[in-house]
Amino acid sequence: MPYDKGIIKRLATQIFINLIIIYCISRLAFSFGKTILPFHKIIDKEATKLAQLAALFSEILIVTLLNVIHFAKYSLNKWRENALRASNLEKEKSQVQFDNLKNQLNPHFLFNSLTSLDSLIHENPTLASEFLRQLAKVFRYVLQNKEKGLVSLETELNFIKNYVALLQTRFGESLGIHFNISEEGLDQQIAPVTLQILIENALKHNIINQANPLNINIFNQDNYLIIENPIQQKKQVETSNGQGLNNLKTLYSFLSDKEVLIEKNDVFKVKIPLI
Structure with a gap:
């Protein structure tokens, strides 16, 4: 007779059974006590019907109170379990969304990389070979670490x-990515x-050409990894559902007490908490 299928029915039955047991025990104790205690005559005199009625109501009150406390404790434990x-379900959902985001970006990146490789094969076979080796390293990293929750900043x-070397082959001097990471930040995760x-997000949303080069700065400060770039907004962004940064924010809400911060003024800045 679980609480979930009827709280009142369960409580009423539980209290009724408890009262019967307590009543029987108390009556037996009273009867047995009178026979062995030397002052049983005083007990007989004081055990008026009013006193016995008061004792019965006291038993009812105590049993009811104890059962209500038991139910409150049960409800609190169930609430904790459900919470x-x-x-956990929300964390799993955010991880799935994050994995889907990676799976969406990787084919897009692979397509652009293969297009660049195709042109390099004819123009510069040596550079094409180096490009292919770097591409293999990028996807090896993704395959090796996609199941991991965290990696060190140095590994990343x-x-x-x-990855940047591949982008430089594609964009040349139109793209500049600058790193300024302190030694102590390398061991954080x-x-x-x-x-x-985040870099792919910047490339997707901003104009990049010789007239409008894009410079992305990556540095750490106050236990945050900061990625910032000037805003050179494209008029139309392809293959964007606007969920990438939201998925990152949700994922990091489970990984860290600090949230992902996004600032948009003269520059677009994303602050990722280092763990």
């Missing part, structure tokens, strides 16, 4: 430098592929 379950930076997603 934990909801939190080593990966992202191969972030979610894998975070930097790729």
